[in-house]
Amino acid sequence: MNKIIVAIDGYSSCGKSTIAKALAKYAGYTYVDTGAMYRAIGLYFSKLKDERLELREVDSEKLKELLSQIHIGFIQVDGAQHVTLNGEDVERQIRTLEAGNRASQISQIKEVRAFLVAQQQKMGEAKGIVMDGRDIGTVVFPKAELKLFLTASPEVRAQRRYDELVEKGEHPDFAAVLADVNDRDYRDTHRAESPLRQAEDAIVVDNSHMTREEQMEVIYGLFDKAVNS
Numbered sequence: 001m002n003k004i005i006v007a008i009d010g011y012s013s014c015g016k017s018t019i020a021k022a023l024a025k026y027a028g029y030t031y032v033d034t035g036a037m038y039r040a041i042g043l044y045f046s047k048l049k050d051e052r053l054e055l056r057e058v059d060s061e062k063l064k065e066l067l068s069q070i071h072i073g074f075i076q077v078d079g080a081q082h083v084t085l086n087g088e089d090v091e092r093q094i095r096t097l098e099a100g101n102r103a104s105q106i107s108q109i110k111e112v113r114a115f116l117v118a119q120q121q122k123m124g125e126a127k128g129i130v131m132d133g134r135d136i137g138t139v140v141f142p143k144a145e146l147k148l149f150l151t152a153s154p155e156v157r158a159q160r161r162y163d164e165l166v167e168k169g170e171h172p173d174f175a176a177v178l179a180d181v182n183d184r185d186y187r188d189t190h191r192a193e194s195p196l197r198q199a200e201d202a203i204v205v206d207n208s209h210m211t212r213e214e215q216m217e218v219i220y221g222l223f224d225k226a227v228n229s
């Protein structure tokens with residue numbers, strides 16, 4: 001059957017990865033969580049404890065040299081996808097609120113984006129891929145056969161993130177989580193390098209008031225149509 005590329009973009013905590021994983025399973029495709037790649041780089045930089053990186057004062061050559069020492073991979077653990085950083089499973093470490101913020105910060109660096117975009121494009125060479133992120137339909141795969149742009153209100157997304165953190169044993173403050181969602185949206189949409197924006201040919205799915213089943217029904221339908229067209 002005709003294999004395609006599915007690009008899923010959208011704001012943080014709007015359920016992109018849940019939807020992308022379910023669609024990849026439905027299609028028998030590979031799922032790639034590009035946010036996890038940015039999170040892993042943020043973790044690597046934080047471990048270097050080099051404050052100049054935060055200030056983005058490191059020159060481009062030094063940055064490229066640092067990036068060349070980073071190998072990001074994906075492994076399956078008990079049926080779930082985990083990200084590896086230079087061979088170490090860092091899945092737990094990258095899923096905190098702090099790691100998300102760090103990822104949002106370092107994702108503004110041009111060299112970081114170029115480094116990851118090249119790897120992501122390679123992953124999609126054989127098609128048969130569902131990739132989620134912020135710039136997949138606009139920069140990584142501008143010719144993707146199916147582009148989805150997911151959105152939900154900031155309050156709904158903050159509640160989802162709050163519930164996830166509670167489930168992980170953290171004790172978040174809802175107002176702080178909502179403020180964080182708004183800050184992250186602002187940074188992701190206003191950065192100079194590949195800001196989050198909807199591709200012109202993307203299909204918008206606002207899932208604020210949709211159950212997961214309702215969403216998946218819509219998305220499976222869009223996929224079937226794209227594969228058969």
Ligand code: DC
Nearest residue numbers: 012034035038103104107133134135
């Ligand atoms: O999807 P996520 O919350 O795991 O992403 C973490 C951060 O990484 C997000 O705030 C912005 C950045 N990111 C990006 O700039 N481009 C992508 N394709 C994916 C994530």
